[in-house]
Amino acid sequence: MGLAFTGAATIVWLSAGWGDARWILIPLVVAASLEGFLGYCLGCTVFGWLMRVGVIPEEICLECADLTRRHVSLTGPEA
Numbered sequence: 001m002g003l004a005f006t007g008a009a010t011i012v013w014l015s016a017g018w019g020d021a022r023w024i025l026i027p028l029v030v031a032a033s034l035e036g037f038l039g040y041c042l043g044c045t046v047f048g049w050l051m052r053v054g055v056i057p058e059e060i061c062l063e064c065a066d067l068t069r070r071h072v073s074l075t076g077p078e079a
Helices: 002-016 018-038 042-052
Strands: none
Touching: 002 018, 018 042
8 A cells, every 4th residue: 555655756856846646645644554553454443444345255265254353352262
């Protein structure tokens, strides 16, 4: 996702200038900041949503379909 946003921003910047490219870079900075500071991956969340609505087949990544599988319960590991 980062590569796609950066590539798109670069193309827009080269063709239209900084004013238009910043509107592509702002969401990139927000998403990167969420992951860097809070450990929340916006791309993973969107991927999970797309799997739930059927855009991406569930077989692609069963773990991504339910991100709660990655988190250990506060009561301890499941048996």
